[in-house]
Amino acid sequence: MSPAPLPELDPAFFDAAQTARAWPFEEARKLVKRLEKSGKGEALFETGYGPSGLPHIGTFGEVARTTMVRTAFRLLTRDEIPTRLICFSDDLDGMRKIPDTVPSKEAMEPHLQKPLTSVPDPWTNEFTSFGDHNNAMLRRFLDTFGFDYEFASATDYYKSGKFDAVLLRAAERYDDIMKVMLPTLGAERQATYSPFLPISPISGRVLYVPMKEVNAKDGTITFADEDGGDTTLPVTGGNVKLQWKPDFGMRWAALGVDFEMFGKDHQTNQVLYDRICAILGGTPPEHYVYELFLDSEGQKISKSKGNGLTIDEWLTYASTESLGLYMFQKPRVAKRLHFDVIPRQVDDYYAHVAAYQTQDVAARLENPAFHVHYGDVPNPEVPLSFALLLNLVATANAQETKVLWGFISRYIPGASAASHPELDKLAGYAVRYFNDKVKPLKTYRAATEQERAALQDLHDRLAAHEGSIDAEELQNLVYEIGKTHQFEPLRDWFKAIYQVLLGEDQGPRFGSFIALFGVAETRALIAEALAGKLLKTA
Known part of the structure; x- marks a missing residue:
């Protein structure tokens, strides 16, 4: 970088x-x-x-x-x-x-x-x-x-x-520096403050002591050392720091x-x-x-409290580039730095990189990807989102990426970890993130009567699409069923799908999920949910 x-x-x-x-x-x-x-x-x-x-x-x-x-x-x-x-x-x-x-x-x-x-x-x-x-x-x-x-x-x-030259100047202009610093201090601190911190020849410690003399001509300071006696040191040569x-x-x-x-x-x-x-x-x-940065509760992050996210933790679940994007965006706005910001940053990063490939020069300079990569923007092939992979990990109960590749290679014929290394890296992040951060918090719920009828309808009508990987066609089917069962607004239908089938409040474009996970597998997932098996598993 x-x-x-x-x-x-x-x-x-x-x-x-x-x-x-x-x-x-x-x-x-x-x-x-x-x-x-x-x-x-x-x-x-x-x-x-x-x-x-x-x-x-x-x-x-x-x-x-x-x-x-x-x-x-x-x-x-x-x-x-x-x-x-x-x-x-x-x-x-x-x-x-x-x-x-x-x-x-x-x-x-x-x-x-x-x-x-x-x-x-x-x-x-x-x-x-x-x-x-x-x-x-x-x-x-x-x-x-x-x-x-x-x-x-x-x-x-x-x-x-x-x-040395500037330290000697500091000795010459000691009074001017004190005029700047003293008004910022309390009365007790004013009585002992000095911009010079001598390093004691006796103990080797950095001393916070008042100056008895600052000799601008000789470039020295005099102070009471740790044995009580006066010591004079040059302000140069590492004898004193500010x-x-x-x-x-x-x-x-x-x-x-x-x-x-x-x-x-x-x-x-x-x-x-x-x-x-x-x-x-x-x-x-x-x-x-x-x-x-702020923590998950909106409180300022403190190293002593340990209430933030470490860089090692971020890089366990996402790439350096996604962290770079987080740093680029709105530096003058206080932002939450917690695990739940990672998935969005990952998908936003790849979206910016994809957009960069088709933009003109002026638009590229406004694109965060340009700044994240300092002008040298790559063009990785990542046809699946992190959010979609997270849901695939959940429904496939994947503990390793090779389970995901069984689904991915069916959705993208001929694709493999070797042909899509960036996607393989993303799949690895998804497995770790889901199992460590999402799985412990997943909560499934039972379907309402309206939702049960709609899910059963989806289950039945998907049978005619067995083997399809046409995400758009499958998405249209999901929309159609939501309208047929009179969900108003329609987003309540998708929220029900996510909560009942995936145990989350939000999720990926569901037609894309079906195409990736498989029609037969999705029908089985719906059947398990309607039978209450997902509730028992959770």
């Missing part, structure tokens, strides 16, 4: 991009204007990562969305301006609490408040520190999705001197970041980041603030 090979695109894409309305283009246009004004010859994108935990679904979303904007920028500029994406790890941050996932909390306790890259790796001897371990997990995570990025470590940047809010602005100024997006929880601090960036001689980057 790296940026598309833009030079291979039809030149018409570059022309159409100038008026494209999709949100990545709107954000990229701001960046084009920024570079036109500054004369800068490169666009630098950044995403941030806190390595106290492992990468998560939000990490994917932030990098994927940033890459969408980056791709749009490359199109708007005809790929003539170089772009870079830095994924920055704040690994010099002190370990404020011990993660629940470590093998031994007791072994980690002596290292509380030490920089994450000074805390031993709690799992293996493969990495030199806890921070290095989690950084490696981040890089592995991003590489899995094929993102094009440069990894940056705060520890390396602070210690190597890459931040508090996280000033650190945002410092990093933007030091690196010349042009674009960074972040969650709504950062929005109130954005003005602080920007002002500190300006104080330190930089120009604040273009921002994009996205909404946070």
